[in-house]
Amino acid sequence: MKQYISVTAKFDADGNVIPLCINWDDGRHFPIDRVTDVRYAASLKAGGAGIRYTCRIQSHEKYIFLEENRWFIENDKTEKAG
Amino acid sequence: MRTILHSDCNGFYASVECLYNPDIRNKPVAVGGDADKRHGIILAKNEPAKAYHIKTGEAIWQARQKCPDLVVVPPHFDRYMRFSRMCRRIYSDYTDRIENFGLDEAWLDVSGNDADGEAIAHEIRNRIKSELGITVSIGVSFNKIFAKLGSDYKKPDAVTVISRENFREIVWPLPAEDLLYVGRSTKRKLNRLGVYTIGELAAFPLPALRSNFGKWGDVLYTFSNGYDNSPVMHADESSAIKSIGNSTTAVRDLENNEDVKMIFMVLCDSVCRRLREQGAKAGVVAISVRDKDLYSFTRQKKLFSATDITGEILDTAMLLFRENYDWKKSIRSLGVNVSDLSPADSPTQMTLLLDERRRERMEQLDRSLDGLKRRFGSFCVRPATLMKDPVLSAFNPKEEHVIHPVGYF
Numbered sequence A: 001m002k003q004y005i006s007v008t009a010k011f012d013a014d015g016n017v018i019p020l021c022i023n024w025d026d027g028r029h030f031p032i033d034r035v036t037d038v039r040y041a042a043s044l045k046a047g048g049a050g051i052r053y054t055c056r057i058q059s060h061e062k063y064i065f066l067e068e069n070r071w072f073i074e075n076d077k078t079e080k081a082g
Numbered sequence B: 001m002r003t004i005l006h007s008d009c010n011g012f013y014a015s016v017e018c019l020y021n022p023d024i025r026n027k028p029v030a031v032g033g034d035a036d037k038r039h040g041i042i043l044a045k046n047e048p049a050k051a052y053h054i055k056t057g058e059a060i061w062q063a064r065q066k067c068p069d070l071v072v073v074p075p076h077f078d079r080y081m082r083f084s085r086m087c088r089r090i091y092s093d094y095t096d097r098i099e100n101f102g103l104d105e106a107w108l109d110v111s112g113n114d115a116d117g118e119a120i121a122h123e124i125r126n127r128i129k130s131e132l133g134i135t136v137s138i139g140v141s142f143n144k145i146f147a148k149l150g151s152d153y154k155k156p157d158a159v160t161v162i163s164r165e166n167f168r169e170i171v172w173p174l175p176a177e178d179l180l181y182v183g184r185s186t187k188r189k190l191n192r193l194g195v196y197t198i199g200e201l202a203a204f205p206l207p208a209l210r211s212n213f214g215k216w217g218d219v220l221y222t223f224s225n226g227y228d229n230s231p232v233m234h235a236d237e238s239s240a241i242k243s244i245g246n247s248t249t250a251v252r253d254l255e256n257n258e259d260v261k262m263i264f265m266v267l268c269d270s271v272c273r274r275l276r277e278q279g280a281k282a283g284v285v286a287i288s289v290r291d292k293d294l295y296s297f298t299r300q301k302k303l304f305s306a307t308d309i310t311g312e313i314l315d316t317a318m319l320l321f322r323e324n325y326d327w328k329k330s331i332r333s334l335g336v337n338v339s340d341l342s343p344a345d346s347p348t349q350m351t352l353l354l355d356e357r358r359r360e361r362m363e364q365l366d367r368s369l370d371g372l373k374r375r376f377g378s379f380c381v382r383p384a385t386l387m388k389d390p391v392l393s394a395f396n397p398k399e400e401h402v403i404h405p406v407g408y409f
Helices: B012-020 B059-068 B077-091 B116-130 B144-153 B182-193 B197-203 B208-212 B215-225 B257-277 B311-323 B356-375 B384-388
Strands: A002-011 A016-022 A030-031 A034-043 A046-057 A061-066 A070-074 B005-007 B031-032 B040-046 B071-073 B099-100 B105-109 B136-141 B160-161 B243-252 B280-289 B296-307 B332-341
Touching: A002 B144, A016 A046, A016 A061, A034 A061, A034 B116, A046 B012, A046 B077, B005 B077, B005 B116, B005 B144, B012 B031, B012 B040, B012 B077, B031 B059, B031 B077, B040 B384, B059 B071, B059 B116, B077 B099, B077 B105, B077 B116, B099 B116, B105 B144, B116 B136, B116 B160, B136 B144, B144 B160, B182 B208, B197 B215, B243 B257, B243 B280, B257 B280, B257 B332, B257 B384, B280 B311, B311 B332, B311 B356
Parallel strands: B031 B071, B136 B160
Antiparallel strands: A002 A016, A002 A070, A016 A030, A034 A046, A046 A061, A061 A070, B005 B105, B005 B136, B031 B040, B099 B105, B243 B332, B280 B296, B280 B332
């Protein structure tokens, strides 16, 4: 499922965008420890295409997508948020 | 030797819609126009829908008869434009000679000392699949015509190489109508001459082709023999526009000249604004008319003096219509097209027969209206006539349709 999320991101001087923190609706924040890969990619699971950030969050690996100017994640319906 | 790729996005609109709706991905899906506005035809379909022999251009109800479970989704043109741009971004990693052919097709010239066209084609195919989530089929050849045949040869998600060594085996057995620009009427003429395949066309004596098809004979001969050497346009060359047109299917059938004038007013407004944006004037106005039984025809007229004045083009369209329509049947759709374009600032011979001072005032009026419409939208200033039937005239061809099919020449 496609779930749009609120993200705090940094724009560096070269124009790169790096996500720093995911802000969940219920007020919880999940800082991104490290971005290990950035590439253009489609998400067949969520249905969309954009820039895919492979992120390490609390030792979990998670894809975050930036599609035009909205961020989304691929959310398994069974998975608990975060 | 040149290495030309032709990349074709498979069922483009439908593929993009399926990417965005995971739930319908494995069902037969078609993208269709708005049936309530009577634009209810199939614009594109995915692979499962193809198995039901659903054709682009047929009515949605016809398609439903073939496949009752067909999922019909409305089009999202902004999405298709975005995906087209993303394709182009990928192509531009391999060459700066990219020539788009509509939104979903492009030629790429990847010629070079050690260009391995097939390897590049596979790389592009894989990247589009992973980065965009849709599939392409790519033809690799030594000219644009065979490259295009190659992209049609095997799909989806495939690469076909047509080389100087194998084109006789691959291309020549194909039916003549697979060749670019062999349409229904050319096919019929060729069949009458006993020509059914591209190979038979290639073997046909050139003088005989010329006497049957005029200068098209040369084109057919060149295309079928693989002699086409037209270049792939450079990425930053935009092709000179040869004509500008808009057409629409009205929300209800048109019954009289007044209805027709309303539709032409809206169409001419859009065509002329686009004409002025291009800084061009038109020498020829053409109209297309389709009646409720889907019989259609076109008529055109050369203008006395090239113009970009909305009023003059509208008057010409109406004149053409009045001269050529007898109102035995009501009308379903109308189109206006202008061609023989010349730069608006080219010097022109003034004429004693037209009131040039009035024309200048009309030009200024158009320019002021353009400014208002640009700032406040197409509906901010409208002729009072259009208020007679606000529903009929409530369409906006300038913004609603930005996708214009292109010609090869």
